[in-house]
Amino acid sequence: MDYDPHAFPPFAVTVDVVVLTLVDGRLHVVLVKRGVEPFKGDWALPGGFVRVDEDLATAAARELAEETGLGHPAPFLEQFGVYGDPGRDPRMRVISVGYVAVVPRVEEPQGGSDAAESFLAPVDEVDPASLAFDHRHILEDAIDRARTALERSTIATRFCPAEFTVAELREVYEAVWGVELDPGNFQKRVADVDGFLEPTGRHRRGGRGRPPELYRAGPASVIEPPMRRP
Amino acid sequence: MDYDPHAFPPFAVTVDVVVLTLVDGRLHVVLVKRGVEPFKGDWALPGGFVRVDEDLATAAARELAEETGLGHPAPFLEQFGVYGDPGRDPRMRVISVGYVAVVPRVEEPQGGSDAAESFLAPVDEVDPASLAFDHRHILEDAIDRARTALERSTIATRFCPAEFTVAELREVYEAVWGVELDPGNFQKRVADVDGFLEPTGRHRRGGRGRPPELYRAGPASVIEPPMRRP
DNA sequence: ATAATAGTGTCTTTTAGACAATATCAC
DNA sequence: GTGATATTGTCTAAAAGACACTATTAT
Numbered sequence: 001m002d003y004d005p006h007a008f009p010p011f012a013v014t015v016d017v018v019v020l021t022l023v024d025g026r027l028h029v030v031l032v033k034r035g036v037e038p039f040k041g042d043w044a045l046p047g048g049f050v051r052v053d054e055d056l057a058t059a060a061a062r063e064l065a066e067e068t069g070l071g072h073p074a075p076f077l078e079q080f081g082v083y084g085d086p087g088r089d090p091r092m093r094v095i096s097v098g099y100v101a102v103v104p105r106v107e108e109p110q111g112g113s114d115a116a117e118s119f120l121a122p123v124d125e126v127d128p129a130s131l132a133f134d135h136r137h138i139l140e141d142a143i144d145r146a147r148t149a150l151e152r153s154t155i156a157t158r159f160c161p162a163e164f165t166v167a168e169l170r171e172v173y174e175a176v177w178g179v180e181l182d183p184g185n186f187q188k189r190v191a192d193v194d195g196f197l198e199p200t201g202r203h204r205r206g207g208r209g210r211p212p213e214l215y216r217a218g219p220a221s222v223i224e225p226p227m228r229r230p
Numbered sequence: 231m232d233y234d235p236h237a238f239p240p241f242a243v244t245v246d247v248v249v250l251t252l253v254d255g256r257l258h259v260v261l262v263k264r265g266v267e268p269f270k271g272d273w274a275l276p277g278g279f280v281r282v283d284e285d286l287a288t289a290a291a292r293e294l295a296e297e298t299g300l301g302h303p304a305p306f307l308e309q310f311g312v313y314g315d316p317g318r319d320p321r322m323r324v325i326s327v328g329y330v331a332v333v334p335r336v337e338e339p340q341g342g343s344d345a346a347e348s349f350l351a352p353v354d355e356v357d358p359a360s361l362a363f364d365h366r367h368i369l370e371d372a373i374d375r376a377r378t379a380l381e382r383s384t385i386a387t388r389f390c391p392a393e394f395t396v397a398e399l400r401e402v403y404e405a406v407w408g409v410e411l412d413p414g415n416f417q418k419r420v421a422d423v424d425g426f427l428e429p430t431g432r433h434r435r436g437g438r439g440r441p442p443e444l445y446r447a448g449p450a451s452v453i454e455p456p457m458r459r460p
Numbered sequence: 461a462t463a464a465t466a467g468t469g470t471c472t473t474t475t476a477g478a479c480a481a482t483a484t485c486a487c
Numbered sequence: 488g489t490g491a492t493a494t495t496g497t498c499t500a501a502a503a504g505a506c507a508c509t510a511t512t513a514t
Binding site: 412414415419433435436437438439440441455458460 | 475476477478479480483484485486487
């Protein structure tokens with residue numbers, strides 16, 4: 001780490017944000033259409049420059065808000081990787097820090113103030129070849145991270161609105177893991193985790209069957225023992 | 231991601247490598263003594279600049295070899311985080327990519343060709359306050375990553391020489407997790423994982439009890455179901 | 461009433477853990 | 488032999504999973 005501060009190589013640093021959410025029980029990701037070369041017309045992850053005096057996480061939150069309008073409520077954001085192959089950007093050496101954002105179901109997709117257009121795409125329908133740069137890998141890694149995060153951490157609740165039912169939480173697990181879970185066993189399992197779910201005492205009316213109880217996310221951040229992926 | 235390549239903010243990019251190994255059944259980390267300001271005289275993680283045309287992982291491997299001489303055999307290297315707070319380096323904006331390296335027990339500590347001095351320190355005796363920059367956090371995160379990696383991945387074998395006994399593998403788990411494990415149950419558990427251990431048929435002689443069988447690391451990289459940390 | 465979903469209970473299978481029993485060495 | 492460690496076996500406790508059963512709504 002001994003170096004001359006005036007002789008460092010020229011790097012640009014960006015953040016790329018993989019915004020995950022659930023729409024109709026399917027995992028979706030926010031993509032923006034590139035308006036300029038290179039990769040003009042291709043889909044890309046929202047992202048951009050880190051400013052000189054800006055924290056990485058702050059930059060991720062800012063880009064998320066600017067490009068997708070999903071700044072409120074403050075989304076869950078977690079760093080999951082760095083991408084720095086020489087040549088990943090044809091113009092210059094760029095190091096990109098990958099963040100996953102998990103946001104509650106959005107009714108009306110988006111409409112960012114910054115980028116031209118943004119889309120919500122079902123992750124299993126995204127054509128990897130249509131993604132700019134190495135965003136195909138970044139997306140893969142983010143989904144991988146989300147899958148394993150559901151095991152030990154309580155982020156699944158971040159896909160849900162402030163108050164939600166156990167069935168909605170189960171939908172999150174089913175969508176992210178791509179499996180079906182037994183409703184009864186799932187219910188007992190999550191109820192057993194201290195601080196995962198906080199009952200509100202109220203119920204959701206209007207559905208077809210017995211009205212389910214509404215829960216809030218509890219204070220726990222860790223699920224112990226971890227949920228097992230079938 | 232639309233930008234003018236000539237107007238990017240000036241960033242320096244470094245890699246910091248957390249080299250973990252086992253000495254006498256205790257987890258150790260390689261530290262180097264800083265010879266220049268800032269933090270002159272403090273301990274730091276080996277690391278340095280990423281070159282303009284160099285891959286991040288390549289840079290990590292190169293710094294590891296240069297500063298500690300631990301280039302052969304090619305060590306296990308995994309990226310685990312990025313550290314980019316403005317102000318983490320008092321001289322300029324530096325983004326550092328953290329890598330964990332896991333190397334087999336080294337008999338004679340090191341003697342790098344590059345850095346002044348390098349030490350092998352037991353991780354539980356490292357005084358966090360004595361570490362330069364934010365290396366205290368980087369070290370913590372690396373150990374955390376190692377702990378969880380032992381659950382699902384087979385990296386534990388990377389702490390061992392080419393041929394090793396089940397007791398040596400158990401020592402790895404005990405040292406990294408900081409727990410004691412039942413020898414009998416551990417033996418059965420790891421033997422049950424397909425591709426984790428490959429018997430050599432030979433045994434280690436000269437010890438005090440029944441000569442243990444020698445194993446090689448098998449082809450599996452994933453432990454399914456994961457090992458459970460007590 | 462019927463269909464649908466929520467939530468509980470019961471039983472079976474699997475897995476983890478405690479710990480005894482046996483094996484094979486150095487001394 | 489004794490003491491040490493490796494390895495296997497046995498039993499028990501805990502967890503996961505299949506699935507039946509009850510609860511409560513809309514229609």
